[in-house]
Amino acid sequence: MSVQHTMSEDTQGDDDSRVPDKGVGGSLTRVTANFTPRAMKAIDRISTKTGDSKTDILNKSVMMYEAFLELLERSDSETLTVKLKDREVDLWLF
Incomplete structure (x- = not known):
């Protein structure tokens, strides 16, 4: 970049x-x-779902990534567990 x-x-x-x-x-x-074709398709899908511009999506993505990294640093782990109503999902960011 x-x-x-x-x-x-x-x-x-x-x-x-x-x-x-x-x-x-x-x-x-x-x-x-x-961006890879896969990433561009994801950006387009997000834009369609949310109505956000590509700029808004990329700005929010960077801020969310920073928040995830901060959470991982606090937990001293390489995974983040997201609790949903019906299940838990582990996210690996590295």
Whole structure:
């Protein structure tokens, strides 16, 4: 992934490049990344289900990944168990 340049929130462009930062604030950073066909299909499925833009999906994904890593660090484990109503699911992130 490579950082190309930083944009202000009012920069003209497609809708995905102008999503306001809902976090701390400030300007947006445009990046270029290469995704596998499998990852792009997943992004498209998520967008269809949620109505979120690709930018929103990728921003949320990075923040969720960070949260998972923090949980794993606290537990000193390589798996995370998610408890659902009817079962538990183990997630391996490494």
